[in-house]
Amino acid sequence: SGAEAVCDLARFFTTVLQPDVVRDPQWVASCSEAIVTVREARAAAATLAQQLQGQAAALWGSINNAAVNLGTPVGFLIDCACLAYFVRPPDMALADRLLAASGYNGADAMLIDTSVLTALCAVAANVAQQPRCSALSEAIAALPHESRMLVVAGLERWRGPISDIGLGRWMRVLSCA
Numbered sequence: 001s002g003a004e005a006v007c008d009l010a011r012f013f014t015t016v017l018q019p020d021v022v023r024d025p026q027w028v029a030s031c032s033e034a035i036v037t038v039r040e041a042r043a044a045a046a047t048l049a050q051q052l053q054g055q056a057a058a059l060w061g062s063i064n065n066a067a068v069n070l071g072t073p074v075g076f077l078i079d080c081a082c083l084a085y086f087v088r089p090p091d092m093a094l095a096d097r098l099l100a101a102s103g104y105n106g107a108d109a110m111l112i113d114t115s116v117l118t119a120l121c122a123v124a125a126n127v128a129q130q131p132r133c134s135a136l137s138e139a140i141a142a143l144p145h146e147s148r149m150l151v152v153a154g155l156e157r158w159r160g161p162i163s164d165i166g167l168g169r170w171m172r173v174l175s176c177a
Contacts, residue, residue: 001069002066003065003066003069003070004066004070006062006063006065006066007066007070007076007079009062010063010066010076010079010080010083011075011079013048013052013083013086013087014079014082014083016045016048017045017048017049017082017083017086018041018042018044018045019082019085019086019160019161021038021041021042021045022042022085022161023161024038025038045086048086049086049087052086052087053087053088056087056088056089056090057090059087060087060089060090060091060094063080063083064094064097064098064101067080067097067098067101067102068101071101071102071103072098072099072101072102072116074113074115074116074119077098077116077119077120077122077123078119078122078160080094080098080119080123081119081122081123081125081126081160081162082126082160082161084123084126084127085126085160085161085162085163086161088127088128089127091127092127092128092129092130093129093134094123094124094127094129095120095121095123095124095127095129095134095136096129096134096135096136098120098123099112099120099135099136099139100135102116104135104139112139114147114150114151114154115154117136117139117140117143117147117151118150118151118154118155118158120136121136121140121151121155121170121174122155122158122160122162122167124136124166124170125162125163125165125166125167125169125170126161126162126163126166127166128163128165128166129166130169131169131170131172131173137173140173140174141173148174148175149174151174152171152174152175155167155170155171155174
């Protein structure tokens with residue numbers, strides 16, 4: 001279907017943008033050629049991200065529609081978080097929209113898988129979504145302490161690129177809720 005193709009496209013862009021080289025990989029110091037290769041990969045990713053940014057409204061509109069039609073599996077949300085790091089959506093409430101597409105209606109946050117909330121926090125961090133007055137922060141506030149700590153642990157192990165400033169905001173929400 002069209003929605004599945006959009007999910008595949010998000011996965012493709014995430015792979016091509018090479019999130020593994022945003023920060024220096026452990027192997028980069030192994031030889032001078034590795035340093036050059038990482039620099040070239042970053043330059044290529046930056047060029048692609050710049051091109052995609054020009055189509056951000058259409059790209060994120062399609063992704064939002066796919067989420068509404070297919071739901072929000074964790075892998076898709078991880079791709080969205082990564083893609084949002086490189087291509088900023090025009091709407092900073094993306095995480096709230098994806099949360100709604102997951103079926104959350106404000107009724108019972110405990111029914112949301114903590115891995116979904118972890119990925120949504122990464123999305124929110126990467127789009128610079130402020131925690132104040134957001135559905136995601138309300139869902140987090142409704143969680144028991146143990147569930148919030150599972151989300152914190154997931155963010156501490158997060159392997160994709162994530163905005164340090166945005167991450168700090170959402171970690172404070174998780175630890176203070």
